[in-house]
Amino acid sequence: MKNNSISVLLAFAGLLAASQPALAAAKKPDVRATAALVSALQAVSPDPLGGRLGLAATTAFAPVLEKSLPGRDYAAQTQRAELDQRSYLIWKSSQKS
Amino acid sequence: MTRPRSSLLVLFALALLAPVAWALPTAAQIKLAFDALDTTRNGAINEEEWDRASFALFRAADKNNNNFIDAAELADSTIAQDTFLRADTDHDGRLSVGEFMELRRAIFRIADIDHDDSLNFVEFELLIVMEQVGWTDRNQNGRIEQSELRESLTKAFEQLDENHDRQLSPTELGYLPPGRFASYDTNRDGTLSAEEFVAGYRTALGA
Numbered sequence: 001m002k003n004n005s006i007s008v009l010l011a012f013a014g015l016l017a018a019s020q021p022a023l024a025a026a027k028k029p030d031v032r033a034t035a036a037l038v039s040a041l042q043a044v045s046p047d048p049l050g051g052r053l054g055l056a057a058t059t060a061f062a063p064v065l066e067k068s069l070p071g072r073d074y075a076a077q078t079q080r081a082e083l084d085q086r087s088y089l090i091w092k093s094s095q096k097s
Numbered sequence: 098m099t100r101p102r103s104s105l106l107v108l109f110a111l112a113l114l115a116p117v118a119w120a121l122p123t124a125a126q127i128k129l130a131f132d133a134l135d136t137t138r139n140g141a142i143n144e145e146e147w148d149r150a151s152f153a154l155f156r157a158a159d160k161n162n163n164n165f166i167d168a169a170e171l172a173d174s175t176i177a178q179d180t181f182l183r184a185d186t187d188h189d190g191r192l193s194v195g196e197f198m199e200l201r202r203a204i205f206r207i208a209d210i211d212h213d214d215s216l217n218f219v220e221f222e223l224l225i226v227m228e229q230v231g232w233t234d235r236n237q238n239g240r241i242e243q244s245e246l247r248e249s250l251t252k253a254f255e256q257l258d259e260n261h262d263r264q265l266s267p268t269e270l271g272y273l274p275p276g277r278f279a280s281y282d283t284n285r286d287g288t289l290s291a292e293e294f295v296a297g298y299r300t301a302l303g304a
Binding site for chain 1: 154166224228
């Protein structure tokens with residue numbers, strides 16, 4: 001019984017050790033795919049802020065600090081920004097190899 | 098630091114009127130970028146795919162990895178720096194993830210010409226073109242309405258017409274796949290007039 005338990009433990013340890021390279025390799029495609037995505041995007045759109053289109057897009061912006069502007073849902077915008085921050089950090093940590 | 102609205106409008110107009118700043122990519126490059134974004138391979142970029150790509154762009158721009166984009170981390174171009182100032186809505190001198198994503202989503206909404214919450218290939222292609230040539234939001238609602246589409250495409254035509262001969266050659270439209278160029282060229286003269294260019298895109302967009 002004791003020998004069986006040791007054998008199982010040893011087999012498990014062996015499997016765990018053998019799987020590390022495979023696990024590491026499984027994580028890498030996300031990082032590689034992201035790098036390929038960024039490279040492809042930067043080839044067609046060098047400015048992450050959208051060039052002249054981005055500049056035109058900002059004409060609809062108003063400072064977050066202007067809470068009293070009619071029609072601006074400051075609370076919703078702040079909440080959205082916090083959600084984006086959290087989502088980004090989760091995404092970023094998933095990219096680490 | 099804030100700028101007076103009038104100077105911002107002048108800068109905006111200059112950004113639209115200035116000639117194309119960098120060479121347009123090739124058709125193959127645009128296809129590669131679209132396919133890289135379209136991770137579900139359904140022929141359209143949805144908001145989730147757009148957001149994930151935007152995260153990747155933010156990460157790439159955030160060179161010191163402090164989860165903010167500083168002005169110094171951007172290209173030293175007037176347009177990029179002015180967009181940065183406008184997008185920095187809390188005026189702390191840097192772009193947070195939230196500020197960056199608000200801008201990226203605004204760009205997505207503009208490019209989503211048929212308002213179906215996704216970008217098909219033609220919409221994505223036009224987004225790339227408009228990043229260089231700009232566009233006019235007449236009713237300032239952050240969308241290209243059907244009524245504004247002709248004007249936006251005509252403005253793009255004028256900006257792309259580098260030799261000002263009122264025709265677009267295959268060279269001037271190097272980003273357009275040859276097959277689509279030929280389909281837009283209804284009079285088969287080897288160039289596109291403004292009418293052919295606008296009509297071709299409207300058909301491709303189903304407008």
